Amino acid sequence: MNQTARIREAVRIGASACPHDCPSTCALEVELNADGTIGRIHGAKDNSYTAGVICAKVARYAEREHHPDRVMRPLLRVGAKGGGKFEAVSWDKALDAVAEKFLDAEARHGAEAVWPYYYAGTMGLVMRDGINRLRHAKKYSGFHSTICVNASYTGFAAGTGRIAGPDPREMAKSDLVVIWGTNPVNTQVNVMTHATRARKERGAKIAAVDVYMNGTMAQADLAVLVKPGTDAALACAVMHCLFRDGKADRDYLEKFTDAPGELEAHLQSRTPQWASAICGTPVETIEAFARLVGERKRAYFRLGYGFARSRNGPASMHAASCIPAVTGAWRHEGGGAFHNNAAIYHWNKTMIEGQDVLDPKVRMLDQSRIGAILLGERDALGEGPPVTALLIQNTNPLSVAPDQTKVKAGFARDDLFVCVHEQFMTETARVADVVLPATTFLEHDDVYQGGGHQHILLGPKLVEPPGECHSNHEVICALARRVGASHPGFGMTPRQLIDWTLQKSGWGTLDNLERQKWIDCQPPFEEAHYLNGFNWPDKKFRFKPDWPTVPFRSPYHCGPVDKLPVLPDYVPLIEVADAEHPFRLTTSPARGFLNSTFNETPTSLTQEKRPNVIIHPEDAAALGIRDGDRVVLGNSRGEVRLHARLFDGVHRGVLVAESIWPNSAYEDGRGINTLTGADPIAPYGGAAFHDNKVWVRKEKARA
Ligand SMILES: Nc1nc2c(c(=O)[nH]1)N[C@H]1C(S)=C(S)[C@@H](COP(=O)(O)OP(=O)(O)OC[C@H]3O[C@@H](n4cnc5c(=O)[nH]c(N)nc54)[C@H](O)[C@@H]3O)O[C@H]1N2
Ligand SMILES: Nc1nc2c(c(=O)[nH]1)N[C@H]1C(S)=C(S)[C@@H](COP(=O)(O)OP(=O)(O)OC[C@H]3O[C@@H](n4cnc5c(=O)[nH]c(N)nc54)[C@H](O)[C@@H]3O)O[C@H]1N2
Ligand code: SF4
Numbered sequence: 001m002n003q004t005a006r007i008r009e010a011v012r013i014g015a016s017a018c019p020h021d022c023p024s025t026c027a028l029e030v031e032l033n034a035d036g037t038i039g040r041i042h043g044a045k046d047n048s049y050t051a052g053v054i055c056a057k058v059a060r061y062a063e064r065e066h067h068p069d070r071v072m073r074p075l076l077r078v079g080a081k082g083g084g085k086f087e088a089v090s091w092d093k094a095l096d097a098v099a100e101k102f103l104d105a106e107a108r109h110g111a112e113a114v115w116p117y118y119y120a121g122t123m124g125l126v127m128r129d130g131i132n133r134l135r136h137a138k139k140y141s142g143f144h145s146t147i148c149v150n151a152s153y154t155g156f157a158a159g160t161g162r163i164a165g166p167d168p169r170e171m172a173k174s175d176l177v178v179i180w181g182t183n184p185v186n187t188q189v190n191v192m193t194h195a196t197r198a199r200k201e202r203g204a205k206i207a208a209v210d211v212y213m214n215g216t217m218a219q220a221d222l223a224v225l226v227k228p229g230t231d232a233a234l235a236c237a238v239m240h241c242l243f244r245d246g247k248a249d250r251d252y253l254e255k256f257t258d259a260p261g262e263l264e265a266h267l268q269s270r271t272p273q274w275a276s277a278i279c280g281t282p283v284e285t286i287e288a289f290a291r292l293v294g295e296r297k298r299a300y301f302r303l304g305y306g307f308a309r310s311r312n313g314p315a316s317m318h319a320a321s322c323i324p325a326v327t328g329a330w331r332h333e334g335g336g337a338f339h340n341n342a343a344i345y346h347w348n349k350t351m352i353e354g355q356d357v358l359d360p361k362v363r364m365l366d367q368s369r370i371g372a373i374l375l376g377e378r379d380a381l382g383e384g385p386p387v388t389a390l391l392i393q394n395t396n397p398l399s400v401a402p403d404q405t406k407v408k409a410g411f412a413r414d415d416l417f418v419c420v421h422e423q424f425m426t427e428t429a430r431v432a433d434v435v436l437p438a439t440t441f442l443e444h445d446d447v448y449q450g451g452g453h454q455h456i457l458l459g460p461k462l463v464e465p466p467g468e469c470h471s472n473h474e475v476i477c478a479l480a481r482r483v484g485a486s487h488p489g490f491g492m493t494p495r496q497l498i499d500w501t502l503q504k505s506g507w508g509t510l511d512n513l514e515r516q517k518w519i520d521c522q523p524p525f526e527e528a529h530y531l532n533g534f535n536w537p538d539k540k541f542r543f544k545p546d547w548p549t550v551p552f553r554s555p556y557h558c559g560p561v562d563k564l565p566v567l568p569d570y571v572p573l574i575e576v577a578d579a580e581h582p583f584r585l586t587t588s589p590a591r592g593f594l595n596s597t598f599n600e601t602p603t604s605l606t607q608e609k610r611p612n613v614i615i616h617p618e619d620a621a622a623l624g625i626r627d628g629d630r631v632v633l634g635n636s637r638g639e640v641r642l643h644a645r646l647f648d649g650v651h652r653g654v655l656v657a658e659s660i661w662p663n664s665a666y667e668d669g670r671g672i673n674t675l676t677g678a679d680p681i682a683p684y685g686g687a688a689f690h691d692n693k694v695w696v697r698k699e700k701a702r703a
């Protein structure tokens with residue numbers, strides 16, 4: 001028997017869930033080999049949302065799971081900070097070192113000098129959110145999570161009052177699927193599964209709105225190309241046409257919305273001509289888009305994160321979400337607007353997060369402003385001591401956080417102690433004082449919820465961790481013991497935490513979930529379509545949001561709230577191009593990477609090749625730039641060197657740099673987030689990753 005045949009014989013299938021920061025949260029089937037390794041990963045066919053399809057990068061997860069560069073042992077820095085030299089030590093020695101530094105920071109400056117810093121490298125509730133139990137028990141500095149969803153969630157909730165919408169599987173029953181500001185071909189492949197089903201089975205049309213002709217736009221029947229940050233103008237013009245052409249559902253507007261008369265009057269001047277001058281989309285395309293929306297009432301608006309990652313992003317999201325309220329699309333199966341289903345999961349996270357010991361007086365620090373915070377800028381740090389100790393899990397701020405120049409300078413501070421718990425030697429791990437080896441989702445138990453669908457899924461431990469890897473939960477509990485934090489959650493196993501949380505949340509038991517593999521949490525049709533009213537006291541969809549009171553999980557206002565529009569409108573809060581910075585840059589997600597994850601796997605690296613920036617051929621010609629030339633992009637925050645890719649699938653004046661490569665992949669170590677800003681998006685913060693004014697020039701020949 002040859003080796004391939006032997007492995008095939010040995011294969012068992014393990015059920016799991018994709019842990020990555022992706023709205024699809026796919027139900028997985030993992031090939032388990034007799035030797036303890038994994039083979040291919042497949043999408044579960046019997047999960048009605050995953051429907052057997054997953055992305056290529058997770059299908060070949062074996063590359064990441066068994067990567068020779070996995071961190072396998074605890075490491076202590078030797079030599080200079082950031083020098084990248086470490087020695088392997090025992091877990092006890094490493095954890096003692098961390099605890100000593102945390103206790104020391106607390107003794108000198110108070111508990112707020114310690115900042116537990118995490119994100120969604122794993123979306124497992126136990127492994128991602130357990131760090132908050134330690135934070136609350138110790139009154140360490142709070143974490144105002146802003147890097148991803150704040151702008152889009154608040155824009156959506158501004159109208160509906162709730163982050164939830166029609167069953168995502170209904171896309172397959174639509175006559176028109178509008179994919180707006182998301183690139184599912186790259187970022188959440190299952191949207192395409194259901195949208196293309198509608199096209200095949202019912203002759204549905206797919207319309208897409210984006211700033212470049214990406215894979216999703218290429219598959220659309222109508223591709224609506226806009227300039228970054230101008231979507232609200234497009235949305236207003238579409239609604240103008242709907243009123244003008246008698247396609248508004250006046251009965252629906254009267255029953256279900258707050259100010260239809262004011263909206264109609266306001267839109268009088270928001271003509272396609274007006275919008276075209278702002279968003280760059282030809283008038284005929286805007287008219288064609290409005291016609292599709294007007295004629296096909298079963299229209300499903302799948303609204304993504306991307307178009308909200310601008311300083312006016314919440315207003316853009318809100319404006320797009322207003323369209324189905326004008327047509328009454330919400331009434332129909334396969335109609336309405338959907339962004340994420342966060343609100344349908346009624347979790348009790350007391351035990352996981354230690355919410356019972358949360359002290360609301362503890363200072364909150366903005367995740368996206370980590371650079372300014374570490375540099376001690378007062379407006380970022382707030383009242384209270386400097387941050388002198390960081391515990392980092394599931395995130396890689398030295399690649400992904402905006403305003404990188406500050407982030408790097410902050411991490412280089414001599415009096416800052418950094419512990420990074422990681423699977424790989426990321427850029428952040430490299431500048432740490434202590435690195436702890438982490439398990440992957442296949443090596444620990446956790447429970448997941450789908451943002452882009454409606455399932456709770458179990459991801460049980462399927463293989464043994466390599467080397468001395470330990471899970472986030474184990475690290476948090478071991479540290480809690482050493483720094484004197486007490487909470488019943490520290491004494492529980494992940495499985496006990498999952499069982500407790502499921503039961504207290506009304507989702508049954510762990511045994512039950514393990515048997516079923518997932519729970520379909522879809523609310524009833526009337527509720528999902530807001531047919532009993534929207535989530536406001538008067539039950540009406542809000543064309544006129546009260547921005548400061550839009551419901552959000554962490555109500556910490558930041559950014560210029562008073563500048564958001566009263567009715568859906570384009571507001572030029574963005575970094576408008578000017579004479580010095582004639583280009584607008586977005587940093588859209590690359591297909592082969594997931595944020596900074598997978599930028600270590602061979603297939604993804606081969607696929608993405610090298611950092612480049614898309615530029616329109618006419619812009620390139622004007623600057624003497626040819627395809628493949630080295631170019632420099634710059635703005636007030638810094639300069640980045642990369643290669644030009646000529647492509648006419650963008651408006652002139654628009655640049656797209658698919659991301660996120662490590663800084664070290666760029667010739668002078670300055671990555672794309674050198675150019676992005678950390679100033680908060682109103683009303684609840686967030687980083688405007690796709691909203692940058694820059695200049696471009698051809699790089700002089702290398703000496
Ligand atoms: N392959 C891959 N998959 C991913 C990720 C990844 O990095 N790579 N990231 C994961 C994470 S953390 C998240 S939050 C989701 C995000 O998923 P998406 O919502 O798909 O991603 P975004 O960054 O939000 O960008 C989506 C699209 O918005 C476009 N865009 C940018 N600015 C504008 C604008 O002003 N108007 C319009 N109409 N479009 C605009 C971008 O060009 C891009 O094509 O994806 C997840 N999945
Ligand atoms: N230029 C630009 N920058 C961006 C974006 C963009 O579109 N453009 N998108 C932004 C968005 S939407 C997001 S969400 C952020 C995401 O930024 P990050 O949160 O940094 O993203 P990831 O790369 O998903 O995850 C980070 C790390 O988590 C680790 N990890 C995974 N599972 C575990 C675990 O169980 N335990 C431990 N200890 N570690 C684990 C992985 O090895 C990985 O290194 O990036 C943002 N940055
Ligand atoms: S599409 Fe998203 S959730 Fe599904 S396997 Fe890929 S990364 Fe995971």
Ligand SMILES: [Mo]
Nearest residue numbers: 021147148149
């Ligand atoms: Mo994200």
